[in-house]
Amino acid sequence: MTTEKPTAPARDRLTAEEYTRAEELWPTELLRRVTNAVIVPTWLDGEDRFWFKHEHRDGHEYVLLDATTGERRPAFDHDVVARALGAEPRSLPVETFEYDGEAIVAVVAGREGRVRIDKDGSVSEAPMPAADAFRGPDGQEAFVRDHNLWVRDGRGFERQLTTGGVEHFGWAEAPDNDYDRLGRVGRDRAGAPHTTQGCFWSPDGRRLFVARVDERRVRAYPYLESVTHDGSVLPRVHRVRRKLFGDAEETRWLWHVIDAATGEQTVVDPLPDGLLIQPWHCWWTEHGTVLALAGTFAQDAAALVEIDAATGSVRVVHLEHDHMFRFNNIWFHDDNVRYLPERGQFIWFTFEDGWPHLWVIDVATGAPRQLTAGEWVVQDLVRVTDRHAFFTTGGTQPGANPYLRRLHRVDLDGDGPNAGLACLTPEDADHAFPPVPQGTVWREWGAQPFELRSCVSPSGRYFVDNISRVDLPTVTLLRDGEGNTVTELARADISGLEELGWRFPETFRAKAADGKTDVWGVIVKPRRFDDGEPWPVIERIYGGHQVLAQPRSFLEGLNGSFMFGLHALADLGFVVVVLDGPGTPVRSRAFRDMTWDHEDRFGIAHHRAAIEELARSRPWMDISSVGVNGHSSGGYATLMCLLLEPDFYKVGFCSSPALGADGSQAWITEAHFGRPDYGDGRTVRLRPDERAPSHTVWDPATHVDRLQGRLMLVYGDIDEECEPPVLLQFLDKLVQAGKDFDLLPMPGRSHYYTTEPYYQKRLWDYFVEHVQGRTPLRHHRLGVTPGRRLSET
CATH class of the missing domain: 2.140.10.30 (Dipeptidylpeptidase IV, N-terminal domain)
Structure with a gap:
C-alpha cells in the first residue's frame, strides 16, 4: 500500500500578521522566555567554591556555592549593590565580578571600565587590566x-x-x-x-x-570601503597584507x-x-x-x-x-594540548590511530604514549590535574547519538591506554564542557567569554554538569569527581516558550549516499505543524571540515550558531533540516576523509541522500523544490548544492560564500582543499592569471553551466574572510554562461551580518516566493533587534 503525499492548500500572499507571528520566535525573544538554559561557574582562585548567575522569570541573583558542602548563599549583598548602581536587586546589571577583600570589582552593563563596590555601598572606579x-x-x-x-x-x-x-x-x-x-x-x-x-x-x-x-613581502590586498565609516562621499581603499592561494610569500x-x-x-x-x-x-x-x-x-x-x-x-x-x-576537532574551541611541567610531559591530540584521541609525549625523549583509545571521539580537553585528565567524548555508547558529549576522566599514569577510564556523566544527553561554544547567541556575554571558564574545579574534585538535549530542557547539577550528585543548581524554565507553542527540534539519524554511513541532524517544524499536510523543505547547511552545524544541547537547539532564526523561518510554513554529513568533524578520520579529494568536497550527495530517506518515512516532507541556505563555507556548500545536485536543490540563498581557491586567502583554502599544484608539484603561481588545475574541480565557476534553480548571492563589501572581488569574478562567470541570479550587497558590512533583521527578512521572502510560490510583503520592516554572538562562520 502506497502512502499518498498530502496536497498543499492554496495560499497566495504573505500577510503582515504572518510576519508578526514569526517574529514571536525571533532568537532574542526565545532567549528572553527561558531561564537557566545554561549555568557557567566562575571558580574562586584555587578553591572548590564558585559563583554563578541563577535566573528567575522576574529577575536573577548571584549565588556563591561551596562545592565541598553544597551550601549556597548570596554571592554578595544584592541590596547594597542595587543601591550603589541605582538598580533593582533582582535585576542587577552585573556582567561579571571578582572578590577583592570586603568588596567586589564588577563589570557593569552600560558602563565603561570596572567599578569597585564596598560592603558599605561606596563605589569607586577600578582600573581595567591593560588589554594589550x-x-x-x-x-x-x-x-x-x-x-x-x-x-x-x-x-x-x-x-x-x-x-x-x-x-x-x-x-x-x-x-x-x-x-x-x-x-x-x-x-x-x-x-x-x-x-x-x-x-x-x-x-x-x-x-x-x-x-x-x-x-613586508606579503601581498597587500585592496578592500574598497564604499560606505565609509566617517561619512565621506569618496570611497576609501584599505590594504591588508595576506597570503593568497598560490602566493610565494607568507x-x-x-x-x-x-x-x-x-x-x-x-x-x-x-x-x-x-x-x-x-x-x-x-x-x-x-x-x-x-x-x-x-x-x-x-x-x-x-x-x-x-x-x-x-x-x-x-x-x-x-x-x-x-x-x-589541528589540535581540536572544531575551530574556535580551546586546543586539546597541555604542558605538564612537573611530569616533563606534553598532552597531544591526534588522529594517529584513526580516531581523535589524546597521547602523552615525553619531552626529553620524544617518546609518545597513547592516553585514550577506542572507536570513539575525544572532543574537548577540559581540565588536567596532577593525576587525571578530564575531557568530553562522543560515540562511547554504541548506537547512541555520537555528537552528544559526555565527561570522562583518565589516569595520566598507566601501562596502556584508557587507564582508569571513567564516564562521569551517565545520562543519555549532552553534557556541555564548556557549555557555550563560540557562535551560540545568548543574551549577554559578560566581560569574560564563557569559553574561558571551566566547569571542572581547579582541584578536579567537582564539576558543574549542564544536562540537556535539543528536546530536553537543561538540568544543572554539581557533581563530585566520581560523578555523584552533590546538589542540583538549577532547572531551565521553559514556560515562556510553552506559552508561545514553541516546538523542540526533532533529532534524526539517516544514511549517507553509500547506504552505510550514519549521519545525524535535526528537523525544525512550524508551530502549526500538521502531518496531514505537506511542508516544503529547506536545508541550513555548512559542510566545512572545521565546525559542526547541528545543535546538541537545549541552548544550541534553541539558538545555536547555525540555528539562528530557523524557528522563525520554519513558522512561515517550512520544515528546516540541519545535518552534518561526511567530511565534517567530531567523527572518525574515515568519516572526515570520505569527501577528501573528491569533486563533491562538501558531500552534497550525502546531504541529499539523508533528506530523501527522511522524506520516505515522513510523507509530509515535500522535497519537490528543496531550498538551501548557508553562510561562508556554508555559502560555498549552498552553491555546490545547486550546481552538483540541480534536480534536487532548486532555490539557494547563499551569503558570503568561500569561493574558488585562486584569489582567496591561503590558510583557509589550503586547509579545506590542500596545497595548490600548478604542475610537477609546483605550489607557487608564476602568472597573475594562472589557475591551479588541482583545484578547478572544486571551483563553483567550473560548474556554472549546471545551474538551473533560483540563486540569491549576498555579500558584505568589506568582508575580509570571503573576498568580495572573488564573488564578483564568479558573477562574471554566471553572466558569461547566461545564467540568471539575484544579488544582495550589504554595504559597509564585513563577514558578520547574518543576524541583522534585514538579512533575515530577505532570506524569509526568498524562500516564501520561490519555494512556496507565494508573494512576500514588500518593504515590510521587522520589529526586532539583531542577535549578538561572538562569531559567525
Whole structure:
C-alpha cells in the first residue's frame, strides 16, 4: 500500500500578521522566555567554591556555592549593590565580578571600565587590566608601542626594549589580517589599535620569548570601503597584507629570546619543513628552554619543538603529518594540548590511530604514549590535574547519538591506554564542557567569554554538569569527581516558550549516499505543524571540515550558531533540516576523509541522500523544490548544492560564500582543499592569471553551466574572510554562461551580518516566493533587534 503525499492548500500572499507571528520566535525573544538554559561557574582562585548567575522569570541573583558542602548563599549583598548602581536587586546589571577583600570589582552593563563596590555601598572606579599588555612576574608588563617592545615594572617605570620596529615588521604584533572580530578594515574604521600576540615571560622575569612578525613581502590586498565609516562621499581603499592561494610569500614569525634587563637578543633558528611556531602556544620550562607548537601554513603538519633559550637552537620533539591537522576537532574551541611541567610531559591530540584521541609525549625523549583509545571521539580537553585528565567524548555508547558529549576522566599514569577510564556523566544527553561554544547567541556575554571558564574545579574534585538535549530542557547539577550528585543548581524554565507553542527540534539519524554511513541532524517544524499536510523543505547547511552545524544541547537547539532564526523561518510554513554529513568533524578520520579529494568536497550527495530517506518515512516532507541556505563555507556548500545536485536543490540563498581557491586567502583554502599544484608539484603561481588545475574541480565557476534553480548571492563589501572581488569574478562567470541570479550587497558590512533583521527578512521572502510560490510583503520592516554572538562562520 502506497502512502499518498498530502496536497498543499492554496495560499497566495504573505500577510503582515504572518510576519508578526514569526517574529514571536525571533532568537532574542526565545532567549528572553527561558531561564537557566545554561549555568557557567566562575571558580574562586584555587578553591572548590564558585559563583554563578541563577535566573528567575522576574529577575536573577548571584549565588556563591561551596562545592565541598553544597551550601549556597548570596554571592554578595544584592541590596547594597542595587543601591550603589541605582538598580533593582533582582535585576542587577552585573556582567561579571571578582572578590577583592570586603568588596567586589564588577563589570557593569552600560558602563565603561570596572567599578569597585564596598560592603558599605561606596563605589569607586577600578582600573581595567591593560588589554594589550603581556603580564609577567612581580608586576612586570611587556607592551608594544610604535611597533617596538617596551617593559613596565611594578612601579610603573617604562623603558624601550627593542628598536627598529616598523609597520609590517613589528615586535609582538599580530599579522595584519589576524582574524579577530574587527579585522584590519574594521580596526581602521574604528580607530582600534593593532592586535598584539606572541610574547612570553620566563618564570623568573628575566627573559622574554617574543616574535617579530615580518609581512613586508606579503601581498597587500585592496578592500574598497564604499560606505565609509566617517561619512565621506569618496570611497576609501584599505590594504591588508595576506597570503593568497598560490602566493610565494607568507607571514613569517621570527622568534627571539630577549634579556629583559639589557635587551640583548638571541635569534631562534628557523624550523625545518616549513614549520612555523604558533604565537599562542609557548611554554617556558624549568630547564630554561621553551616548548612550542608549530605547524605549516597549509595545516598539513604539526610539531612540538623545544628551543634552547641560550643558543636559539631548535629540537623537534615530535612531528606529525596529516592533510587536515589541528589540535581540536572544531575551530574556535580551546586546543586539546597541555604542558605538564612537573611530569616533563606534553598532552597531544591526534588522529594517529584513526580516531581523535589524546597521547602523552615525553619531552626529553620524544617518546609518545597513547592516553585514550577506542572507536570513539575525544572532543574537548577540559581540565588536567596532577593525576587525571578530564575531557568530553562522543560515540562511547554504541548506537547512541555520537555528537552528544559526555565527561570522562583518565589516569595520566598507566601501562596502556584508557587507564582508569571513567564516564562521569551517565545520562543519555549532552553534557556541555564548556557549555557555550563560540557562535551560540545568548543574551549577554559578560566581560569574560564563557569559553574561558571551566566547569571542572581547579582541584578536579567537582564539576558543574549542564544536562540537556535539543528536546530536553537543561538540568544543572554539581557533581563530585566520581560523578555523584552533590546538589542540583538549577532547572531551565521553559514556560515562556510553552506559552508561545514553541516546538523542540526533532533529532534524526539517516544514511549517507553509500547506504552505510550514519549521519545525524535535526528537523525544525512550524508551530502549526500538521502531518496531514505537506511542508516544503529547506536545508541550513555548512559542510566545512572545521565546525559542526547541528545543535546538541537545549541552548544550541534553541539558538545555536547555525540555528539562528530557523524557528522563525520554519513558522512561515517550512520544515528546516540541519545535518552534518561526511567530511565534517567530531567523527572518525574515515568519516572526515570520505569527501577528501573528491569533486563533491562538501558531500552534497550525502546531504541529499539523508533528506530523501527522511522524506520516505515522513510523507509530509515535500522535497519537490528543496531550498538551501548557508553562510561562508556554508555559502560555498549552498552553491555546490545547486550546481552538483540541480534536480534536487532548486532555490539557494547563499551569503558570503568561500569561493574558488585562486584569489582567496591561503590558510583557509589550503586547509579545506590542500596545497595548490600548478604542475610537477609546483605550489607557487608564476602568472597573475594562472589557475591551479588541482583545484578547478572544486571551483563553483567550473560548474556554472549546471545551474538551473533560483540563486540569491549576498555579500558584505568589506568582508575580509570571503573576498568580495572573488564573488564578483564568479558573477562574471554566471553572466558569461547566461545564467540568471539575484544579488544582495550589504554595504559597509564585513563577514558578520547574518543576524541583522534585514538579512533575515530577505532570506524569509526568498524562500516564501520561490519555494512556496507565494508573494512576500514588500518593504515590510521587522520589529526586532539583531542577535549578538561572538562569531559567525
